[in-house]
Amino acid sequence: MWSFSNISDNIHDWLSANFNATWTLIIEMVIAGTLVIGLFAMLGLILVIMERKVSAWMQIRLGPNRVGPKGMLQSMADTIKLMVKEGMTPNGADKIMFNLAPFVAMIVAMLLLAPIAFAENFQLWDLNIGVLYITAVSSIMVISILMAGWASNNKYSLLGAMRSGAQIVSYELSAGLSILAIIVLTGSLQVSEIIESQRNGWWLFKGHIPAIIAFVIFIIAVTAETNRAPFDLAEAESELTAGFHTEYSGMKFALFFLAEYVNVFIVCGLGATIFLGGWMPLHIGNWTGFNNAMDYIPSSLWFFGKTFFLIFVIMWFRWSFPRLRIDQLLNLEWKYLLPISMVNLLLVTLMAIMGWHF
Amino acid sequence: MNGSSIIFYLVAALTLVCAVLSVSTRHIFRAAIYLLFTLIGIAGIYFWLDYQFIAAVQIVVYVGGIVVLIIFSIFLTQQAGEKLAKQKIGRKIFSALAVFCAFALTMLQIYQHDFVETSAPHIGNTVKDIGGQMLSTGENGYALPFEVVSMLLLAAMIGCIVIALRSKPEPK
Amino acid sequence: MSVGKYIKDVWGAVRSLGRGMKRTLYYFTHHKEIITQQYPDNRETLNLPERFKGEVVMPHDEKNEHRCTGCQACELACPNGTIKVVTRFDMIDGKKKKAIDKLVYHLELCTMCNLCIEACPSDAIKMAQTFEHSVFDRNKLTKILNNPGSKIMDGVE
Ligand code: SF4
Ligand code: SF4
Numbered sequence: 001m002w003s004f005s006n007i008s009d010n011i012h013d014w015l016s017a018n019f020n021a022t023w024t025l026i027i028e029m030v031i032a033g034t035l036v037i038g039l040f041a042m043l044g045l046i047l048v049i050m051e052r053k054v055s056a057w058m059q060i061r062l063g064p065n066r067v068g069p070k071g072m073l074q075s076m077a078d079t080i081k082l083m084v085k086e087g088m089t090p091n092g093a094d095k096i097m098f099n100l101a102p103f104v105a106m107i108v109a110m111l112l113l114a115p116i117a118f119a120e121n122f123q124l125w126d127l128n129i130g131v132l133y134i135t136a137v138s139s140i141m142v143i144s145i146l147m148a149g150w151a152s153n154n155k156y157s158l159l160g161a162m163r164s165g166a167q168i169v170s171y172e173l174s175a176g177l178s179i180l181a182i183i184v185l186t187g188s189l190q191v192s193e194i195i196e197s198q199r200n201g202w203w204l205f206k207g208h209i210p211a212i213i214a215f216v217i218f219i220i221a222v223t224a225e226t227n228r229a230p231f232d233l234a235e236a237e238s239e240l241t242a243g244f245h246t247e248y249s250g251m252k253f254a255l256f257f258l259a260e261y262v263n264v265f266i267v268c269g270l271g272a273t274i275f276l277g278g279w280m281p282l283h284i285g286n287w288t289g290f291n292n293a294m295d296y297i298p299s300s301l302w303f304f305g306k307t308f309f310l311i312f313v314i315m316w317f318r319w320s321f322p323r324l325r326i327d328q329l330l331n332l333e334w335k336y337l338l339p340i341s342m343v344n345l346l347l348v349t350l351m352a353i354m355g356w357h358f
Numbered sequence: 359m360n361g362s363s364i365i366f367y368l369v370a371a372l373t374l375v376c377a378v379l380s381v382s383t384r385h386i387f388r389a390a391i392y393l394l395f396t397l398i399g400i401a402g403i404y405f406w407l408d409y410q411f412i413a414a415v416q417i418v419v420y421v422g423g424i425v426v427l428i429i430f431s432i433f434l435t436q437q438a439g440e441k442l443a444k445q446k447i448g449r450k451i452f453s454a455l456a457v458f459c460a461f462a463l464t465m466l467q468i469y470q471h472d473f474v475e476t477s478a479p480h481i482g483n484t485v486k487d488i489g490g491q492m493l494s495t496g497e498n499g500y501a502l503p504f505e506v507v508s509m510l511l512l513a514a515m516i517g518c519i520v521i522a523l524r525s526k527p528e529p530k
Numbered sequence: 531m532s533v534g535k536y537i538k539d540v541w542g543a544v545r546s547l548g549r550g551m552k553r554t555l556y557y558f559t560h561h562k563e564i565i566t567q568q569y570p571d572n573r574e575t576l577n578l579p580e581r582f583k584g585e586v587v588m589p590h591d592e593k594n595e596h597r598c599t600g601c602q603a604c605e606l607a608c609p610n611g612t613i614k615v616v617t618r619f620d621m622i623d624g625k626k627k628k629a630i631d632k633l634v635y636h637l638e639l640c641t642m643c644n645l646c647i648e649a650c651p652s653d654a655i656k657m658a659q660t661f662e663h664s665v666f667d668r669n670k671l672t673k674i675l676n677n678p679g680s681k682i683m684d685g686v687e
Binding site: 054057058059060061062316317319320321336340 | 539540547550551553554555557558561563564565566568
């Protein structure tokens with residue numbers, strides 16, 4: 001997992017030298033697709049075992065400890081179990097929609113990976129509106145949940161889907177506003193430029209208190225957007241059995257499960273990119289010596305380190321707090337997070353105009 | 359035919375097929391989902407044209423906003439798994455005719471219009487350019503329409519707040 | 531809602547959430563707090579917490595004597611009829627004296643609520659920590675707590 005810098009350029013040069021444009025495009029697509037699917041599989045395996053271990057330790061338990069050394073292969077066993085299980089479609093379900101929904105969830109998660117910069121010069125698509133792209137495409141996510149909830153033809157599923165619809169639509173606002181606070185400072189939506197603007201320090205530190213407030217609101221809002229506890233009303237086990245995926249089993253359930261984890265990874269990657277400098281090592285102003293020392297740690301490690309730290313924080317939320325009620329959830333968003341982030345955005349704008357940040 | 363045009367035809371075919379399905383299916387929820395795919399396909403074409411901002415806005419507004427709204431109203435009013443009633447044949451023929459006429463009209467317009475390249479300076483499609491243009495008061499600036507639209511939205515928002523604030527009648 | 535109260539609300543929420551997170555982080559980093567017993571593996575060295583309750587027993591001393599007077603307080607205290615006290619009358623010094631014949635205890639009905647132990651005026655019964663109760667025949671779960679031929683301890687009224 002060292003720096004991927006320039007590997008992608010080399011591959012592209014080699015392909016363009018040996019094939020015509022169409023074949024280059026196709027081969028590159030295949031490579032990117034394989035990498036993405038590989039990353040998904042790895043993420044699924046790692047995040048599931050991580051979640052189980054973190055939850056166990058936070059609840060003074062041991063967690064999985066039988067399969068493999070210290071239980072580290074447990075998620076492998078889970079995967080095999082899910083793959084050999086029968087994927088049933090209930091009789092009264094809308095068959096097309098029911099079977100399409102998990103794939104929509106998965107495809108959306110894949111699309112979201114495109115603008116994430118995993119390391120220096122290692123990004124699938126550095127498009128001009130990178131951050132807006134992520135917020136836009138992630139709003140398709142809610143459709144897959146609504147599809148699953150409706151097509152299952154089950155009242156628990158429908159209730160779960162409606163709850164998660166209301167939840168995602170409202171929390172998108174404050175997530176967007178808190179991202180916007182940093183965008184005001186960077187003056188660009190492009191991921192590479194956002195990262196470049198943090199060469200002399202991460203925005204979390206450069207942006208004074210408003211940046212910290214924005215960061216906290218961002219973390220809360222994305223926890224809600226990914227439907228994780230304490231905002232997991234969509235699947236609230238004790239009330240709705242499993243919410244929108246009550247009727248799913250086998251691999252179709254696994255796809256939803258995986259999409260949830262990949263979404264967590266993506267929003268944490270986004271948070272790491274915007275607030276913690278993405279792959280940018282910890283730089284402080286112009287302490288050249290310190291900055292150079294930090295540069296020795298490869299950029300991919302920085303990115304994955306920050307992302308996994310944020311994932312840990314989200315898991316930490318999940319295993320510390322009880323679930324909110326639906327009215328508390330909406331109160332939190334509309335009466336607290338949204339006004340605070342609006343005022344915060346004004347503060348940041350003022351700061352950006354006066355040039356008070358570093 | 360190069361790779362780029364293959365992608366265009368794939369996306370266009372997806373859009374068209376979903377559009378046809380969305381009006382021909384008898385499950386109302388499926389119609390909404392096919393409409394969603396149509397809109398995503400159009401966003402895909404914007405991406406293909408490299409107009410990324412418009413594509414993203416298309417997704418935010420139509421997919422994240424309007425289709426979710428449609429689906430919610432279906433949830434609240436319809437029964438899952440029920441089909442809509444079959445339409446009379448006369449109606450079908452009439453609507454097919456109407457669609458065909460509109461299609462013919464559009465195609466006619468496109469073929470008769472000779473697209474001349476403008477001599478105006480090219481404006482980039484980055485967010486910076488779009489934002490600058492939106493708020494510029496100079497030639498070809500959009501400051502006035504932008505402000506008018508924002509006034510409209512403000513009025514709508516205040517209206518919503520007024521409706522939501524209406525206090526409950528005092529319990530006797 | 532005044533602005534001051536609003537800010538105080540937010541601050542209070544952040545503080546209390548922070549306290550909760552500090553606790554979980556403490557558990558996350560202090561693995562010796564883990565209370566899981568890997569049961570079949572450590573059957574020999576099992577370390578049960580002192581308030582763990584497994585079944586009701588009646589201790590007897592070496593002279594096969596118990597402290598039960600047959601007052602039936604436990605039978606009355608039990609919420610689900612687990613205990614049945616069968617009494618008899620012994621003739622001691624020409625006087626009739628109440629004593630237990632059998633104290634029948636249905637383990638399969640017991641919820642380990644501890645009420646009988648608290649009700650007993652003479653501390654005749656207590657909770658044991660045994661828990662491997664599985665048997666093939668349900669009748670084996672109906673136990674008679676006093677040993678055969680046992681009698682009441684001297685001095686216990
Ligand atoms: S522990 Fe509770 S349930 Fe069991 S015998 Fe005593 S009173 Fe009854
Ligand atoms: S066990 Fe205690 S409460 Fe029950 S009959 Fe005996 S003395 Fe009375």
